[in-house]
Amino acid sequence: MNIVIRKDQWINLAIIASALWFIWFASTHFDEYTVRILNNIAIFTILAVSYNLINGVTGQFSLEPNGFVAIGAYVTALLLLDADAKDYQFDIESPYPWVLGLQANFVWALFFAGTFSSLLALTLSFPVFRVRGDYLAIVTLGFGFIIRILAINNPEITNGSLGLNDIPEFSNLYWTGGIAILAVWGILNIVNSKYGRAMKAVRDDEDAAIAMGVNTFKIKTFAFCTSAFLEGVGGGLLAALLTSISPDLFTFFFTFQLLIIIVLGGLGSTTGAVIGTVLVIGGAEWMRFLDEPMNFGLFVTPAMPGMRMVVFSLILIFVMLFAREGIMGKRELKDLFKKGKK
Amino acid sequence: MILELKGVTKKFGGVTAINNTTFTVNSKEIYGLIGPNGAGKTTMFNIITGNYQATDGEVVFRSEKLNGLKPHTIVRKGIARTFQNIRLFKTMSVMDxxxxxxxxxxxxxxxxxxFRFPRFFGEEKRIRKRAIEILDYFGIAEFAEHKATDLSYGQQRKVEIARALATNPAMLLLDEPAAGMNPAETKELAHLIRTAREDFDLTVLLIEHDMKFVNQLCDKVLVLDYGKTIFEGKPSDAIKDKEVVAAYLGDFAHD
Structure with missing residues (x-):
């Protein structure tokens, strides 16, 4: 038993070490465009594994990511921009004095972004998790809309629909990749603990979980707040990567994309969420050639913008037809190496 | 005396599912709750476990009132249960x-x-060891890493009881444990419950339709009919009781 755990730990360390090496190799050797995509993949990995915690592992259908990512992005942007830069770019209304005073370094900005998101998640969970059913999906869907509308209609804080620009570009592959590794590690640690077991139990049979003494309200709240925290951090990284954010960035499509990722990878599997991110975010870039004119030898097709989304949807339909549980199902990486056991 | 119900009544709208029922279960007793379908047996379980709130009356466990407590709190006080239709966590292993x-x-x-503090490893090791002990007791340790729903029906029933015992209860509520089992399995189950009572220091309250099983196992039975108590006493006397027979087979006296 002990030896198995040790072996597992060695494998984990090897994976982390090779990921770190890859981050170093990519940021020193790859061109800017590739690094950009890798940055996106890293950020979406953070978002996907955390979204999967509430949606896949705990089985509470939720549509929250765009709301919390928006909050994280705005909090980080406001903390990173200095007073002069804010004063300069707030065109619609002049900012509140306290908005000008907000200032923190990158680490604290990300931390506040996450904390603020999870505090909001905590307040949402009190009304939502007292009842069962799909209320969470409805409430979080509405929450996303509300956040967007608040961002548009409070130009004194958010600069309205113009958004925030010239955010210092702190995000690089070391930050995004490093935090992604930490996020995956942390989420896997949760999943492989009594809390993760309780989350799965809530997903499988909530009544039976209660009959085992599990405080299901607490477990659901933990999962939701953890998701929100990492989504806030991911939003912060995104803001510091894109250098400009606006309310239009955080529409429902953002959540939808993450939903595709975790369903494709396999709801409930953290490994699947990572694979799904690489396929969807990386694949969407790779499939860009589909939008362009194509020469098939016999005939030439004109440029068709959006063609890759059509192909993408087709792939998704095929995955759902032939692998309904997604690529990984509910399995993790380690389950693939177990022999003769399911 | 470990569990005491005092004048418990449960009404769903205009329907009285349980009507002013009073009974006590003594420590280490195997107590049967029987009666025809719709007699209110499962409702009684749900009141004891806190899933339903009694309209009237009191539930007292180890001289502590349970009314109004949350179901998961009641489990932590030492009342574990199994379900009528086995409800294992289907994506998880037997061990989990x-x-x-x-x-x-x-x-x-x-x-x-x-952050994987040392206490995590220590506690996980401790509970895993105890989980293996319980699985060993039920003779299903070899299936620990199998998916729970891949096991046979009888074994799944054992996993469910093992899981309930893992909560370290003083009292175990079994909802039709022998349902769907063949006579050999039923006999084994009766033996298992009897030995588990000694080894885990348990009081057992069970619902069962199989009268043979009840006769073999129970020290005392309570017969319910449409929410009313019609008999309390030894199981062998219950089958001789006129009212009990009438409830099960129909009332011949007035024909």
């Missing part, structure tokens, strides 16, 4: 199913599990 029972007994915080 049993480990859920230790959920509130493993002492580490959420934070400690995220």
């Amino acid at each position: 199913n049993v480990l859920i029972g230790f959920d509130f007994q493993a002492n580490y915080t959420y934070f400690e599990s995220i």
